[in-house]
Amino acid sequence: xxxxxxxxxxxxxxxxxxxxxxxxxxxxxxxxxxxxxxxxxxxxxxxxxxxxxxxxxxxxxxxxxxxxxxxxxxxxxxxxxxxxxxxxxxxxxxxxxxxxxxxxxxxxxxxxxxxxxxxxxxxxxxxxxxxxxxxxxxxxxxxxxxxxxxxxxxxxxxxxxxxxxxxxxxxxxxxxxxxxxxxxxxxxxxxxxxxxxxxxxxxxxxxxxxxxxxxxxxxxxxxxxxxxxxxxxxxxxxxxxxx
Amino acid sequence: xxxxxxxxxxxxxxxxxxxxxxxxxxxxxxxxxxxxxxxxxxxxxxxxxxxxxxxxxxxxxxxxxxxxxxxxxxxxxxxxxxxxxxxxxxxxxxxxxxxxxxxxxxxxxxxxxxxxxxxxxxxxxxxxxxxxxxxxxxxxxxxxxxxxxxxxxxxxxxxxxxxxxxxxxxxxxxxxxxxxxxxxxxxxxxxxxxxxxxxxxxxxxxxxxxxxxxxxxxxxxxxxxxxxxxxxxxxxxxxxxxx
DNA sequence: CGGTTGATTGATACACATCAAACCCCGTGG
DNA sequence: CCACGGGGTTTGATGTGTATCAATCAACCG
Numbered sequence: 118x119x120x121x122x123x124x125x126x127x128x129x130x131x132x133x134x135x136x137x138x139x140x141x142x143x144x145x146x147x148x149x150x151x152x153x154x155x156x157x158x159x160x161x162x163x164x165x166x167x168x169x170x171x172x173x174x175x176x177x178x179x180x181x182x183x184x185x186x187x188x189x190x191x192x193x194x195x196x197x198x199x200x201x202x203x204x205x206x207x208x209x210x211x212x213x214x215x216x217x218x219x220x221x222x223x224x225x226x227x228x229x230x231x232x233x234x235x236x237x238x239x240x241x242x243x244x245x246x247x248x249x250x251x252x253x254x255x256x257x258x259x260x261x262x263x264x265x266x267x268x269x270x271x272x273x274x275x276x277x278x279x280x281x282x283x284x285x286x287x288x289x290x291x292x293x294x295x296x297x298x299x300x301x302x303x304x305x306x307x308x309x310x311x312x313x314x315x316x317x318x319x320x321x322x323x324x325x326x327x328x329x330x331x332x333x334x335x336x337x338x339x340x341x342x343x344x345x346x347x348x349x350x351x352x353x354x355x356x357x358x359x360x
Numbered sequence: 361x362x363x364x365x366x367x368x369x370x371x372x373x374x375x376x377x378x379x380x381x382x383x384x385x386x387x388x389x390x391x392x393x394x395x396x397x398x399x400x401x402x403x404x405x406x407x408x409x410x411x412x413x414x415x416x417x418x419x420x421x422x423x424x425x426x427x428x429x430x431x432x433x434x435x436x437x438x439x440x441x442x443x444x445x446x447x448x449x450x451x452x453x454x455x456x457x458x459x460x461x462x463x464x465x466x467x468x469x470x471x472x473x474x475x476x477x478x479x480x481x482x483x484x485x486x487x488x489x490x491x492x493x494x495x496x497x498x499x500x501x502x503x504x505x506x507x508x509x510x511x512x513x514x515x516x517x518x519x520x521x522x523x524x525x526x527x528x529x530x531x532x533x534x535x536x537x538x539x540x541x542x543x544x545x546x547x548x549x550x551x552x553x554x555x556x557x558x559x560x561x562x563x564x565x566x567x568x569x570x571x572x573x574x575x576x577x578x579x580x581x582x583x584x585x586x587x588x589x590x591x592x593x594x595x596x597x598x599x600x601x602x603x
Numbered sequence: 604c605g606g607t608t609g610a611t612t613g614a615t616a617c618a619c620a621t622c623a624a625a626c627c628c629c630g631t632g633g
Numbered sequence: 634c635c636a637c638g639g640g641g642t643t644t645g646a647t648g649t650g651t652a653t654c655a656a657t658c659a660a661c662c663g
Contacts, residue, residue, distance in 0.1 A: 181503050189503040203499060205492035211499060231484065241474065241484070248491040249448035255498035256446060256454060260424050260432040262505045263549035267651065297609065306506035308652055313611055331660075332610060510619065540641065551620060556643055574628080575642060604663105611658070621648070626641100633636080 131284035135197035138243045142171060142223065145237040149224040155295075159200055159214040159222055166204030168224040169244075172196050175220015176295065178304075179212040190304040192251070192258075195281050199247040217295045262306050268350040270305045271315035275325065275335065276343040293334045319346060374527035378440035381486045385414060385466065388480040392467040398538075402443055402457040402465055409447030411467040412487075415439050418463015419538065421547075422455040433547040435494070435501075438524050442490040460538045505549050511593035513548045514558035518568065518578065519586045536577045562589060 142148060150173070153159060159170050162182055172194055179192040179200070191212060194200060200222065203211035234240040261273050275292070283289035294301070298309040305312070316332075319325045324342045328334035337343065385391060393416070396402060402413050405425055415437055422435040422443070434455060437443060446454035448470065477483040504516050518535070526532035537544070541552040548555070559578075562568045567585045571577035580586065 179499070181499050183500075183503045183507060187507055189506055191499040191502045203492055203496040206489045206496060207492075211496045231481070234484075235478065238474070241477075244488075245491075246449045248488075248495065249446055249450075251495060252491065252498065253446040253449060253454045255495065255502065256422070256424050256434040257426075259434045259498065259501060259505065260426045262502065263432055263546070264426065264430055298611095299609085303506070309610080310612085310653085311651060314651095317611070541643095542641085552642080553621085553644085554619060557619095560643070606662090608661085609659085611656100613656085614654085616651105616653070617649105618652090619648105619650085621646100623646085624644090626643075628641085629639095631637085631639105633634105 132286045153216040157216045160210045170200040170222040173221040267311045268315045269347040272343045272347045375529045396459040400459045403453045413443040413465040416464040418461045510554045511558045512590040515586045515590045
């Protein structure tokens with residue numbers, strides 16, 4: 118893993134797309150920039166919908182408060198993602214957007230966005246792409262919730278995270294989860310103990326490694342090993358290796 | 361349950377919204393109408409994205425072919441819903457849209473829609489609402505997949521279906537599922553046997569009734585009974601009534 | 604240093620999957 | 634007409650993946 122200068126890797130394309138989109142927004146709109154810290158709530162379920170928020174830095178979880186207080190993480194968002202999209206239809210936000218780290222979001226009043234899109238049609242493209250992408254991502258999440266066993270879901274989660282950061286131009290072989298096991302488990306539909314066990318199994322199989330002093334930083338020597346781990350987790354066949 | 365003339369029930373508002381939107385599309389766009397029958401594929405995963413489709417009649421399932429052939433139903437769509445939205449971002453459809461009954465969709469080239477939206481801005485509102493609504497719906501699905509036990513998920517599915525048809529102006533106390541138990545189970549992340557058992561339990565508790573000669577038609581005497589059934593299914597407490 | 608929060612690991616329980624058998628309904632064709 | 638076959642559904646017996654309960658441990662912090 119020598120640090121070769123990355124020229125035009127496959128990950129560059131999304132990075133370019135995100136950078137271009139953020140630039141477009143800055144040029145075409147008066148943005149209200151807002152700094153956030155871990156735990157800050159960007160927009161809250163039930164509040165009247167006014168603004169969309171675009172993530173310029175940091176990362177965020179979307180939390181759905183289902184009926185009686187039960188919290189459910191329904192999405193994770195990184196730089197370039199939009200927050201608050203599910204408020205357009207009803208006029209009220211459908212989720213809390215909670216910062217998991219210090220970061221910055223740009224508030225864009227929806228009305229302003231629509232107006233500006235007359236002069237700058239590319240704004241619509243950006244919005245539509247963001248929504249469409251989230252739809253596709255949600256479908257993938259549902260598929261993995263429905264079909265994959267716990268181990269495979271955790272592996273898929275790590276792969277998703279690694280993809281997300283690598284698409285943003287960061288190194289993906291060493292990720293630092295800014296979520297507790299409980300939050301991960303909530304997002305993946307399992308308990309924190311199951312998350313912990315899955316990670317332990319992956320570490321035992323050398324699919325991942327924990328950085329010394331802290332089990333939040335995870336090294337991923339080979340991202341494709343996650344994929345193979347997912348596949349073999351689906352079949353109970355070769356479960357005998359490493360009891 | 362005497363047939364009182366429904367004046368301005370709560371369900372009228374969505375019905376009005378859908379009718380208005382369909383009218384808007386007809387007035388503002390040259391629509392390519394397309395009749396479909398059960399099993400027809402409206403748009404197929406991997407095909408280049410050109411058109412969005414709006415459901416004018418019938419009902420549709422969205423199927424995600426995950427990696428190796430494994431089919432996953434990720435959404436159900438009724439009159440007024442849009443199909444193919446997850447193709448905007450990538451330029452290729454992300455799901456198959458399969459008709460579950462005879463129906464009609466209106467094909468709308470995306471480019472045409474965007475152009476027309478300059479003259480008729482309301483078109484954008486319709487598109488954005490459709491996408492936003494689906495996002496919110498997906499989040500609800502994820503929450504129920506993650507938190508609810510099988511019985512509650514099935515009950516929630518019936519309630520969702522009943523809501524959907526009642527919002528389209530049809531009677532909701534007697535719904536005919538046009539899906540097999542296997543399809544329902546696939547959508548809800550459980551096996552067909554579990555779906556069957558859940559329905560049997562609900563029938564035993566008189567939450568639903570099967571119409572004679574055929575277990576696809578389900579009577580729902582009181583829709584709110586589904587909600588209470590969901591809640592008591594979540595707590596293993598009162599599970600002793602009716603072994 | 605104790606106190607707190609998060610993580611790991613083990614023992615046990617249970618919800619659901621799996622396997623299997625029987626049934627119902629419906630269309631087809633002798 | 635009934636025999637036959639096949640897809641869909643129901644129900645039961647058994648197995649298993651994961652939740653639950655509980656104890657221990659590691660890191661952080663005032």
